[in-house]
Amino acid sequence: MKVLKFGGASLKDKAAYKETIRILKTEKEPKVLVLSAIYGITDWLETTIRAARHSEQSIENTTTRIRAWHAKLLTDLVSDPTMIADCMNELEERVQKLERLLYGLAYTEEMTPQLYALIMSFGERLSVILSATIFQAHGIPAQYLESDRIGIVTNDFFTSATAILPVIRKKLPSHVKPLLEKGITPLITGFFGANKDGKVTLFGRNSSDYSAAVIAHGLRADSLEIWKDVDGFMSADPKLVPESTLIEKLSYYEAAELSYFGAKILHPRTVEPLIHDSIPLIIRNIYRPDIPGTEICANEIVKKTIIKSVAYNKNISVLRIKGPGVGYKPGVISEIGTRLATCGINIYSIITSQTCINLLIDRKDSKVGYKALQVLKDGLIETIEHCDDEVVVAAVGAGLKQTPGLAAKIFNAIAAQQINIEMISLGASDVATYFIVKDPCLIPAVNALHTAFFANVKK
Ligand code: ASP
Ligand code: MG
DSSP states (O other): OOOEEGGGGSSSHHHHHHHHHHHHHHHHHHHEEOOOOOOTTHHHHOOOOOHHOOOHHHHHHHHHHHHHHHHHHHHOOOOOHHHHHHHHHHHHHHHHHHHHHHHHHHHHHOOHHHHHHHHHHHHHHHHHHHHHHHHHTTTOOOEETTTTTTTTTBOOSSOOOOOOHHHHHHHHHHHHHHHHHHTTTTEESEEEOTTSOEEEOOEEEEOOHHHHHHHHHHTSSSEEEEEESSSSSBSTTTTTTTTOOOEEEEEEEHHHHHHHHHHHSSSSTTTTTHHEEEEEEEEEEOOTTTTTEEEEESSSOOTTTOOOEEEESHHHHHHHHETTTTTSTTTTTHHHHHHHHHTTTTTTEEESSSSSEEEEGGGHHHHHHHHHHGGGOOOOOOEEEOOOEEEEEEEOTTTTTOOOOHHHHHHHHHHHHOOOOOOOEEESSSEEEEEEEEGGGGHHHHHHHHHHHTTTTTO
């Protein structure tokens, strides 16, 4: 049995749905589908939540648009009036609940992570209801399941939850297997689960890839296919490097590093639930189902030129914590970590010396993180800076740590462009080396590295 995930772009409009339906019809194996919200809906919900805290004006506008958008897809793709009416009723029931929650928020002006998670889950709830009817109308027996009701149990972090895999493995199959036995394709909501008290928790923005992997783990699937509107992982971002090529195979760890470094193909946590049973993950393009895409599995292939991809992340900031003895102070890193964690800030990476601790964090967290650490200035810590004009560039490939001369090749390529490197991390990961440069150096740095490692590779 396979798990197939279709993201918002695969459910965007009539044309995308038609491709998705074509793929489902050619698939003979029993399958479980995990779906995102229809393209753009989660963004609308997020914007409305922000606005609703201060005024109720935008609520009606959003719910009207959400109704209209789902109704348009339904009538574009289904012709049977009874099916349309039944589906509209079910959608309407959810939209009314969503509306009530948004008005509740506007009246109380109080936003809790719990309420945020609940409201944000509606995009996926509407999407599976709509998609079940559309697929049925095209001859695919389908039934939707909402992930907070079928044992997708998580911890209590409402906006960045982690799945509790052993519990899911115990609970989920009893909800899914009876449908499969009857030849029905279950359509499960991505993006959210519920804590042990049944309260909705989100896995974070763009996390339905991770949901799909959690579900693949829970059902001991033979494989997970993630269908996108791109071919798969590339040797570099094609927008920056037009001659970049598709990568056919990656290991779990290579894919995780590439995702962390901003290749927006996959949610960075997707491989976690797959590693235990070596469930292979394949990324495919709905518009080009004939090409194989990128396969991600436990096998590590060492290429002759080692580097498989050059990635970058523009959304980072560096917090620099300086002082003559920061390296001596016991517990300083844990104190920094705790202070940032209480503000919900995730540290991507730490590079330290005796006199300076450099933290890589998300750029949106820069100011809050900077403020949160001010209390630590105690003599040993003298200054804290936040640098918001730097980017991280990474070279990823198995064998990188063991290959002599590789660092020289990377940094010679950068030096030849007269680019100054602000910081380097080498050897922390077995499969990735990364460094930091100023924003304007991004494009020349990525291109220089790509040329150094791929100049002779044919498309
Ligand atoms: N709909 C959610 C989001 O946009 C989850 C996802 O698409 O992966 O964040
Ligand atoms: Mg999305």
